[in-house]
Amino acid sequence: MPGKYAVELRDVVKRFVTPEGRDLEAVSHVTMKIRNGEFFSMLGPSGCGKTTSLRLIAGFEWPTLGEVYIDGEPQGHRPPFQRPVNTVFQSYALFQHMTVFENVAFGLEMEGASKDEIRKRVGRSLEMVQLIGLDRRHPKQLSGGQQQRVALARALVKTPSVLLLDEPLGALDLKLRKEMQLELKALQQRLGITFVYVTHDQEEALTMSDRIAVMSQGKVLQMGPAVEIYERPTSRFVAAFIGEANFLDGRVKSLKGGNAVVTIPAWGTDIAGLSTTKVHVGDEVAVSIRPEKVRLTDAPEAVKNCLEGTVSTSTYIGSDTHIYLDVRGQRIKVWEQNRTSTLDPRSLYQVGAKAWITLPPENTLVLARE
């Protein structure tokens, strides 16, 4: 009986020796539990260990330390062709000497499926990715998006318990990428297969994932649903990598439950905020607030965390206006939604104008400084 977890990495370490002879720890003590039927993303900048983690699951690499479990079974040094997972490669890795049909049929042939069954299942798989009537073409004759679909069909035709995707949309243009994101998510929900998705694109991860693991330098920094990752980052790195944020350096003055008061030396004032990570009075911390959560007003408000600033740039970008303010020598960015339709230039903040920012304490996070 399959367990609760489709994939589990237990304290996995992967070390490489670089061609220069240096030791490199690409994955460093990673523990991850990926649930059955989940859309799980590994997100991070290049070199953070996300692709290596995926390759460890696929079996292209074996862990130096620790163990990879698939459907509750330890994989040890099992080669890729014996694992119940399939991969969609970043470069698609389609067989150029075979037709679309032959590409998709390849995995079934290796299983020893009958000709009839192969024809039936390949047909169904191509239909699933909306590639009908192209089965006699060669990969070279297809567009990038179509090739991507062939790679997807080729991996899905084997009905793996886990599908691994290594930046599969990286080579597509923006519009197609957005379409494919939604399509992939719908496909995953329809099939109920566990997807493990590697990407460096935070928006892509937020759009599709049930849960996200944010990685940096071989470690998992934070793991959780998209909302949690965005609204409650537990480190400055995560707050900066996912979306945009204003950061202020400070020192914890007092703590009461989850509420903290932080002295900001640059401003010479105290800011009230929410402390979601373990900090102590006197700790050096980073105060973080998302630009869309800063309130901007023409007049001072009689609330906490309200400061006067000067508009230094104001950029109209359609749905929003991006305003940068100089607040006592600190640069603060504020995203204002353009809720009313008007051509009146006075409705926009003018460069040089005075404005008051308010940092609502419930949206102001106090993060331990790394």
Add this chain to the structure above:
Amino acid sequence: MSARDASRARTRQLSLFARLRESRIFQGVALISPANAYLFFFVILPLVMIVILSFLSRGAYGQVVFRFNPGNYTRLLDPVYARILVYSLGVGFGTTVITMLIGYPLAYYIARSPARQRSMLLFLILVPFWTNFVIRIYAWIMILRGGGLLDTFLQWAGLTEEPLGLLYTPTAVMIGMVYEFLPFMVLPLYTSLEKIENALLEAAADLGAPPWRAFLRVTLPLSVPGMIAGTILVFIPAMGMFVLPDLMGGAKTLLIGNVIRNQFLTARDWPFGAAASMILMVMTLALTLFYTRRAGFSEELLV
């Protein structure tokens, strides 16, 4: 003719020249004329000369007599020459097969080595070319002759007691041929094997193919262009080889290449030599065309 007419004619003449200079077609022809001249003087002209020569007759003193004589070709059907032709085909075929059997694993090994080692290994493949061909053959003679290096070594190791007597046998010719043509097989094979992305083999493994099936279904088909190029580079010159059979096969092993050389240099029957070389050329051309068509990769080869 009036002066005005004359001047008008001159302008027309000038404009004709100018128009010619402007003409795209003329420019194109002018630009490729060096290449065309080269092809004409070094390929087409000699070929035409050989074709004509092959239909002429030999005079009493070995000179060429301008008398039509198709007998040069029928003479090649003589069992003596027919056997040599068949034997040459066999040697060419054997050389190709053996160089491929040795060259494929070698090229595969080089292509899969770390990038830093690859250039070193390729360099080693090419090192023998720094020495003159004939000197390398003499080195083989020193190795293979009775009481030579190979015999001495085998007897020292206690593997044989008598000399093997390899030199001046068809085996010696084969060894020399394989040695000489191996790099011509390895290099094109390496080029096509090196192009095969590692991700393709990973994809095959991911889809359930053990290494040997991945090799048969992915690596081997993708290296066919290299196999064809290598075959052409080995088979064609191997068919026409004459120095090597002379030196390593004694006078006993005659290839069609030796026959041609002998007709030109010893027997002084140029028309017959020309006919023999025409036959060699037509044969290799036909075989090559057949081979590339069958493999369906003729277009890739032209690149």
